Each structure stands twice: as C-alpha cells, then as structure tokens.
Amino acid sequence: MTDEALEPDRGTVPADAAAPPAFVGRRRELKELREDIARTGLDTLSGRKAKAPRARVLLVAGRPGSGRTALAEEFARQTAPDYPGGLLRARLTTSGGERVPTERTARELLEALGEPTPPGADGDELTSALRAALAGRRALLLLDDAADAEQVDPLLPDDSDCLVVATAEGPLTGIPDVRPCTLGGLDTPAAVELLTARIGSVRVTVDPRAAETLAEECAGQPAALALAGGWLAAHPKASVADVAKQLHDMPAERGALARAFRLVYESLPAPAQRTLRLLPLAPAGAVDAHTASALAGCSIAAAQSTLEDFAALALVRPAADGQYLLPGCLVPLLRALLETGERPAEVQLARARMLERTVRLLQSCLAVIEPDGEESEVIGSPLPGVPAPGGRSAAPPRALRFPDARAAGAWLDGRLPVLTAAARLAVADGELDTLARRLVAALVRALAAHRGTDAAAPELYGLHGLVLDVAERRGLHRERAAALLNLGDLDHDTGRTRAALDRYRAALDAGRAANDPYATGRAMESVGGAYQELGDWHRAADWFGRALAQSLSRGERADEARLNGRLGSVHTYAGRYGEALRCWRSAAAGYRKLADVPGRARALSEMARVQEYAGRPEESLHTCRAAIDLAREAGDQRLQAALQVRLADTLDRLGDPAAARLHRAAADRLLGDDPAACEIRSASG
Known part of the structure; x- marks a missing residue:
C-alpha cells in the first residue's frame, strides 16, 4: 500500500461529529x-x-x-x-x-x-x-x-x-x-459517547454493537478510544467493526493503548512517522511548528500541517500559543520507536537542529527587544568567548522574525519553561556543549533584556549553574570564573554572603588558572566586598588593596578610582580616618583625570564626611562647597541637596545657624521635602 493511500483524508470528518468532549463519564x-x-x-x-x-x-x-x-x-x-x-x-x-x-x-x-x-x-x-x-x-x-x-x-x-x-x-x-x-476503564455508555463525539453518530447508529466491541477492545481507556476515534475520523470509509477487528487481531500482550497507537502509527505516511518518532526529543513534551520543523528537517508549513494531523488523531493535544503537548502515556511507546527506528547519529543531528533553531529564535527575540545591543565578551556576561546574539548580526529569515518587541516578549514569557527545559537537556546531553553554551548565553541575554536582571534573577541563577556545569566538565576556566562570579553576585544580593564568598574565592582560582587579569581583579574586589558586608574591615581592606595593586600595574584608571573609593569606605567604617582621607583624595584625583565630574563630586562629598568624623569641620566645610560646585556642574540635584543639608549641619556645629537655614532652604528648593534626597551614598555603591 502506498503512502498516499495511508495518508489521512482531509476535510472528511462527518458533519454531525462534534468537537471531542473534554470529559465524559466518571x-x-x-x-x-x-x-x-x-x-x-x-x-x-x-x-x-x-x-x-x-x-x-x-x-x-x-x-x-x-x-x-x-x-x-x-x-x-x-x-x-x-x-x-x-x-x-x-x-x-x-x-x-x-x-x-x-x-x-x-x-x-x-x-x-x-x-x-x-x-x-x-x-x-x-x-x-x-x-x-x-x-x-x-x-x-x-x-x-x-x-x-x-x-x-x-x-x-x-x-x-x-x-x-x-x-x-x-x-x-x-x-x-x-x-x-x-480508575479502571470507562463504562460502555461513556466509552461509546466519547467515540461518537469523535466520529459522529452515523457509524455508531448503524452498528451499535460494533461500537461496544471497539470500546471493549480499547478496555475503556480514554487514550486508546481517542486514538481509535481519531483514526476512524480520518478514514470515513472504514467501519467501526473493521477497526475493532484490527485491534482484536493484534497481539494481546501489547495492551489496549499500545494496540490503538500501533493502528494509528502504521496508517501514517513515512515522513509523518519519522516526525512522530522524533517528538519525544522536544523539551518538556511541548512542541510547536518550529520545533517539529527542526527535528524532522522539513519546512515550517509542513511541520504545522503535520502537527494539526497529529492533533486530529489524538497523538498530541493542542495548547496555547500554537504549542502542542505530547501525552505522557504515549512517550514510552514513542521512545521505543525512536530507539529502533532511528540511528543514534540521526537522533543527535535532530537534537542539534532543534537547539540551533532555538538559539536563532532567541537571537531574533533579543534583536527586537534590544535592537541597538552590541556584542560583548566581558566576564560579567554569561559566557565569555561566546559572541553575543543580536547587535550587528545578519537579519534572521522571515519565518524566525518577530513583528515587534511586545510579540517577542510574549513569546519569551510563554516559552520560558520550554526554553529552560531545553537548556537543561542540552547541558545534560554532554555531547552538544557548544550548542548548549550558545543556547544558555542567548537565553540569559534575552531574559535580562526583557525582564531586567533583578526580575529575572531566579531564572538566571539556574542558567548560570548550567554554565558552571559545562565549564567544569570541559575545563573552561574563564567561563567557570564568569559563572561563579555571576552566581556569587546573586547569592550576595539575596543575603547569602558566606556562600557568595566561597563562590568568589573559587572564581579567583579559576581566573588565575585562565590567566585572566580581569577575572582575578573582579574576584578580588568581590571577595573584599563580601568581607565588607560581613563587617571584617581588615580583610576587606586587604582584598581591595590587592585588587588596587593589580589595577595600578595595568594602568586601569577607572578601576583605580573606584577601588580607592571602596578602600576609603572600609577605612571610614573602621575609624581609620587618615587612611580614609588619603584614599578618597586618590579617588577624587583619579576621577579628575578621567573627566568624570559626578564621580569626583561624590568622592569629595565622602571626603567631607570623613573630615567631619575626624573633627575637622572647617576643612569639611571647604570640601563640601567644592563638592556642591561639582554636583551643580554635573546636574545632580539629589547630591546638591544632600550636600546642602550636610553643609547646614556643619554650620550649626560651627555656630552659624543663619547660614545653616539658608542652605536648608536651598536644599528644599532643589528637591522639596523628600528626606531620601538628603542621603549621600559612598562612591563604592
């Protein structure tokens, strides 16, 4: 018999056949x-x-x-x-x-x-x-x-x-x-009702005994009845009695569900059979036209048509947003067919095509959400060395494009469980690590662009863990350092400072193994920040000093200024005001060389704070006025207001309440009565 003869007829479902009921009997x-x-x-x-x-x-x-x-x-x-x-x-x-x-x-x-x-x-x-x-x-x-x-x-x-x-x-x-x-099987009336809803009442009315026999052959199992009914709906010239006889003639040891599935499977054309065999590779049991197309190596239109046929045959269940779900009861049967019908190399190729398609969809999604994004390979990104998707890459094919950012974001939100499942499966496979790394990198960047790093933190934590698994398996020290730093930052942000400290120390070892000065510098600074959070000022200053020494040796001026500020903050907390002032002066000088006016203004504001703590109010007054001038030049009204309040407090202590009132009035004019405006954060923040 030819494939054409086996292909389900289209548009031949009986007119009196209603949509299959969601539930009958019980x-x-x-x-x-x-x-x-x-x-x-x-x-x-x-x-x-x-x-x-x-x-x-x-x-x-x-x-x-x-x-x-x-x-x-x-x-x-x-x-x-x-x-x-x-x-x-x-x-x-x-x-x-x-x-x-x-x-x-x-x-x-x-x-x-x-x-x-x-x-x-x-x-x-x-x-x-x-x-x-x-x-x-x-x-x-x-x-x-x-x-x-x-x-x-x-x-x-x-x-x-x-x-x-x-x-x-x-x-x-x-x-x-x-x-x-x-639960056992459905009772006979309910089973016949389920069958009638799928094939119409004519064939059941003509031979009601055959319908009851078919229900018995299916053991009253709803899944088996749905498959048999789907086959009958696709073959309107076949009688119910013929189907019952075909099921009866199959080996009994297979079970009702396996026999009904075999009936449907063997009626499919060879391309559809192959597509069905490959569906268990779909992550989370969810498949859409893109996934089926990539698995089978066919066009998206052909894959969509095949999935619609599968849904009519009860081989898959329609879900939201163009997705179809693979019934769990059919997965063992399909996996057995996959093992016997496909060579391991073909299975691996199909899985690789599916992952590659997913990566391209994520790249297209990111290109729409963040159209001006540029490629980055910094250690803070999910995978250093893996090119960032989007940016200046070539435009994707029309079938992979999203019409706008809203559609891309909706696709990402709706497919997120499937995408994360795909990432986990790719990493667990162990033989597709390059694709797994690209997939995780694309998913991390798309999530961060769509939701923001803070909102996407729970998902990002798991994804960075997958990066770490691949890096440790492959001995990729730089990627291991990046994953550990990202995980440490998330641990730190959620209050698990000790766990973050362990991550940062491991990242330092990985950075040294990779001979990556950026990774080691970032790790040393992060270790210092963890000790600062724990209140261990001595160790925090030691690690900040190590990071600063490396930055000085490499001539990294921006890092020098920032680390001098962090050292100044630690010394201030520890009460070492002389060392704190030296660090803040160095930070201010570094920001001046960088022409960073806001940074210099904040460094001077911290100098004024330390001078006040050290009991030198006149010097604090002078430094604070210089900081106000810089804040005004930078257009930072919140900093101006906070400095005006600090200036007023200093003038009160110096016995000049009239001038103090003038500066408080100036602060009120800048930002009203918002008390948060009077908070000055250190430059380390």
Whole structure:
C-alpha cells in the first residue's frame, strides 16, 4: 500500500461529529471525590490527633491513559468555586518520566501566587515560603503525575481549609488520610459517547454493537478510544467493526493503548512517522511548528500541517500559543520507536537542529527587544568567548522574525519553561556543549533584556549553574570564573554572603588558572566586598588593596578610582580616618583625570564626611562647597541637596545657624521635602 493511500483524508470528518468532549463519564468517581472532602479523617477515627492541621489530600490513581488527569481537572473545575484562594497546578513528572525537583515545583507555585522567589533558594526554604503563602488562603492545588509521597508531602499546605488533588499511578504511602480513587476503564455508555463525539453518530447508529466491541477492545481507556476515534475520523470509509477487528487481531500482550497507537502509527505516511518518532526529543513534551520543523528537517508549513494531523488523531493535544503537548502515556511507546527506528547519529543531528533553531529564535527575540545591543565578551556576561546574539548580526529569515518587541516578549514569557527545559537537556546531553553554551548565553541575554536582571534573577541563577556545569566538565576556566562570579553576585544580593564568598574565592582560582587579569581583579574586589558586608574591615581592606595593586600595574584608571573609593569606605567604617582621607583624595584625583565630574563630586562629598568624623569641620566645610560646585556642574540635584543639608549641619556645629537655614532652604528648593534626597551614598555603591 502506498503512502498516499495511508495518508489521512482531509476535510472528511462527518458533519454531525462534534468537537471531542473534554470529559465524559466518571460520575461515580466524581461523587466519591466530592464526598471524601468532608469525610472524617482516619486519624480521627482511630483516636489519634494529627500533629498539625493539614490540607485534605484526594488521590486519583490509575495507569497512564486511564484519564486520571482529565478526571482530576474536571473535579477541580467543579470544585474551584468553593476555593476562592485560587486553583494552582503543577506537574511533578516530566513527559520523559523524570521527577521534577521539589524546588522547581515550589518556585512555580510561588510565582503563580505572585510571591517572590529568591534566586538560589533551596527546596526547604521555598516549600516553607509556599506554606506561609497558603496560610489562611482557601486554595485548591492540583498536583499531577506524582511519582511518590516524597514529592507531594513537602508541598502540602498547613491549612485544613486548603484541598490537594493529586494524580499518581499507585498509592501515596506515607501521607495520612489519603483514600485513593482508583480508575479502571470507562463504562460502555461513556466509552461509546466519547467515540461518537469523535466520529459522529452515523457509524455508531448503524452498528451499535460494533461500537461496544471497539470500546471493549480499547478496555475503556480514554487514550486508546481517542486514538481509535481519531483514526476512524480520518478514514470515513472504514467501519467501526473493521477497526475493532484490527485491534482484536493484534497481539494481546501489547495492551489496549499500545494496540490503538500501533493502528494509528502504521496508517501514517513515512515522513509523518519519522516526525512522530522524533517528538519525544522536544523539551518538556511541548512542541510547536518550529520545533517539529527542526527535528524532522522539513519546512515550517509542513511541520504545522503535520502537527494539526497529529492533533486530529489524538497523538498530541493542542495548547496555547500554537504549542502542542505530547501525552505522557504515549512517550514510552514513542521512545521505543525512536530507539529502533532511528540511528543514534540521526537522533543527535535532530537534537542539534532543534537547539540551533532555538538559539536563532532567541537571537531574533533579543534583536527586537534590544535592537541597538552590541556584542560583548566581558566576564560579567554569561559566557565569555561566546559572541553575543543580536547587535550587528545578519537579519534572521522571515519565518524566525518577530513583528515587534511586545510579540517577542510574549513569546519569551510563554516559552520560558520550554526554553529552560531545553537548556537543561542540552547541558545534560554532554555531547552538544557548544550548542548548549550558545543556547544558555542567548537565553540569559534575552531574559535580562526583557525582564531586567533583578526580575529575572531566579531564572538566571539556574542558567548560570548550567554554565558552571559545562565549564567544569570541559575545563573552561574563564567561563567557570564568569559563572561563579555571576552566581556569587546573586547569592550576595539575596543575603547569602558566606556562600557568595566561597563562590568568589573559587572564581579567583579559576581566573588565575585562565590567566585572566580581569577575572582575578573582579574576584578580588568581590571577595573584599563580601568581607565588607560581613563587617571584617581588615580583610576587606586587604582584598581591595590587592585588587588596587593589580589595577595600578595595568594602568586601569577607572578601576583605580573606584577601588580607592571602596578602600576609603572600609577605612571610614573602621575609624581609620587618615587612611580614609588619603584614599578618597586618590579617588577624587583619579576621577579628575578621567573627566568624570559626578564621580569626583561624590568622592569629595565622602571626603567631607570623613573630615567631619575626624573633627575637622572647617576643612569639611571647604570640601563640601567644592563638592556642591561639582554636583551643580554635573546636574545632580539629589547630591546638591544632600550636600546642602550636610553643609547646614556643619554650620550649626560651627555656630552659624543663619547660614545653616539658608542652605536648608536651598536644599528644599532643589528637591522639596523628600528626606531620601538628603542621603549621600559612598562612591563604592
């Protein structure tokens, strides 16, 4: 039989066939779940008192393809009005069968609640924050595809007003008061109803017994029935009895779902079969036309048409924004076909094409969001040595372009879980490290441009960790230093100063191994900043001095001025005013050579502060006036106002209240009554 004969007919779905219902049957199971909400707990019946009030857990147990997720979703839809705190969803197992770390799940749930998620926080910290966020909030949690109780237990709210609905293949041993609602196949009327909705009522009415037989051959499994119904809808000339006979003649040991899948798979043309076999390579089980096109090596239009055919056959499920989801129950079957039908080299080539397409889409996204961005290879970037996307690169093909920055940002937000999953898979592969590095670099830059570094910090932390994994595996010392510095900065910003200090020290070793003076200088300065944060002024001054010595040897004037300022701040905190004044004078002289008027003004303002602390008010008065002149030249009104207030305070101490009032009035005219305007930050900030 030719491929053309096997190709599904287009536009031949019966006119009386409605859109497949999202849910049919299971009335008894829904009633049991509703009754179980208010049922007395097992601990109460046995006379034991629970340690703390916790959310009631309802479990929907069943094999993949039994419709457990559909039942849980329908129950959540019906019950959601009783839980004004909101409905939260999380999938605990990936489409490939890997467990989702509890840390990642808790972070996703916190983000859904609009709660902050500190970058680098561990699972215990995030689950504790999740329980705190759900306290006093009557919420409904749907935890899909749990592997065991250890995944579910840390996510349970400590609030009896909350409800948790979990789905799993077996019992959740270890969680008290869980009564599993175990699913078998659909009853015959519901199975026939599902079949009728997909193929229309004519063929079912003509031979109702054949429809019941087909339901029996599919063991009442919704996934198997959907596949058989999709095949019948695509082949309107075939009878229901013929399909039932074909399934009956297949080896029984395969199971109903495997037989129905084999029926659909063997009816596809060879190119579609190959595309379907490659779909398990799609990260997070989500695929769109670009992903399918790259995997199969075909055009985007052909890939889109193939995905639409797959959706009609129930091989994929349509999702938002042009994406399709691969049903988890089909992934093991597809992986088996992938292993037997594709050579390892072809699989690796398909994965490389997919990653390359993702990189190009991220480059196009960044080019629209930040059209004037230029290439950079500094150590603070995600991957030194990896050219930055965007900038002066050639324009991408029309199919990869975004119409405007808003569309590019929406694409990045909507695809972010898939993009991060792609980065993790690329790094875990171990054989595509160059592509993995380019992908992570493009994703980091696009996120930072779209959301800003602070807002994107939780995602950036994980991405920098992936960079570190690749750098350590490949012995790339400069990239290792960059990743450690970026991770250290994020640790420092979230208050984990000791962890940041360890990162900075490791970055210093990596920078020395790479013979990179910029990396070592940045690491030494960061170590000094960590000690300054910890209040260890002696060690902070020592490390700032080391960084300053390197800058002096290399003639880096901007770094010299900045480091002199940081040394001056540390000496000021330590009460060593003479050394502090020398450092601030050097900083001011450096900024003067650089023609940096704002920097020089702030350095002089800090000199005035130190002179005041040292009991030299006349000198402070003179320095402060010079700083005001420079601030006026630089157009920094906030600094002018703050210096005017400091000048007024000094004049009060010198016994000239009239002049002090004049300067306070000048400060009020500059920035009104905003007290924050009177704060002067050191140049080290």
